[in-house]
Amino acid sequence: MEEELIEYGYIEGRILHSRFLSEFTENWVDEDGVPHARTVTVEEQVQNLSDEWKPVDKIVEDSLSCDDPDFVIIPIPYDAGDHIGYQYVKKFDVQKIRAEIQTLKDELSATDYRVMKCYEASLTGAPLPYDIDSLSTERQLKRDRINELEAKMENYALM
Structure with missing residues (x-):
């Protein structure tokens, strides 16, 4: 089973800062030498992020294609309030x-x-x-x- 990565990020100026989160296993040994393991969920990781971090939409690959060979589609991130979205802007290449x-x-x-x-x-x-x-x-x-x-x-x- 493939692990799903969930992207969270925030925009500073015009730059998207992001990281991908996924469940992971945290291992440690207590003071008695007994090994322990626990799963750290994405939800727990999100709780440890500051309020500026929001879920980031996935880039829609179909939105990146352009019929005009002199142009390219650029995904531009924007803060949509409760998440980071993308505008797909056509630019001369x-x-x-x-x-x-x-x-x-x-x-x-x-x-x-x-x-x-x-x-x-x-x-x-x-x-x-x-x-x-x-x-x-x-x-x-x-x-x-x-x-x-x-x-x-x-x-x-x-x-």
């Missing part, structure tokens, strides 16, 4: 967009040497080592995508 831009820039950098080899070959009259038309098209598509993503970031920054 700046980190994902920045990562995609960096990946595209890295891919461009990785093909710079091909452009240089083609340029060198054209200067010496040697045959081109790469298909310059497809290389140029491929690189332009990456630059166009970078520009599109950077414009998207600018648009969302203005909102």
Whole structure:
């Protein structure tokens, strides 16, 4: 049987401080050397917490999915009086967009040497080592995508 963990917490500023509680066995030996054990319930543990501690709702996994790939859902905790709840806020995923831009820039950098080899070959009259038309098209598509993503970031920054 799997032990159920119950989360209790409090909000300080905008930060949720929490801990998970579950029943546990407390063992000790008395002064006569006799071992003892008792179960410490979640209720007993809750009684030892200060009044600011409240049960915390579980995050609803289905509420974290978003149809728009440029956005992410962030669970924001709030004090609902008798418990801590979550608001699910849709936010523009700046980190994902920045990562995609960096990946595209890295891919461009990785093909710079091909452009240089083609340029060198054209200067010496040697045959081109790469298909310059497809290389140029491929690189332009990456630059166009970078520009599109950077414009998207600018648009969302203005909102």
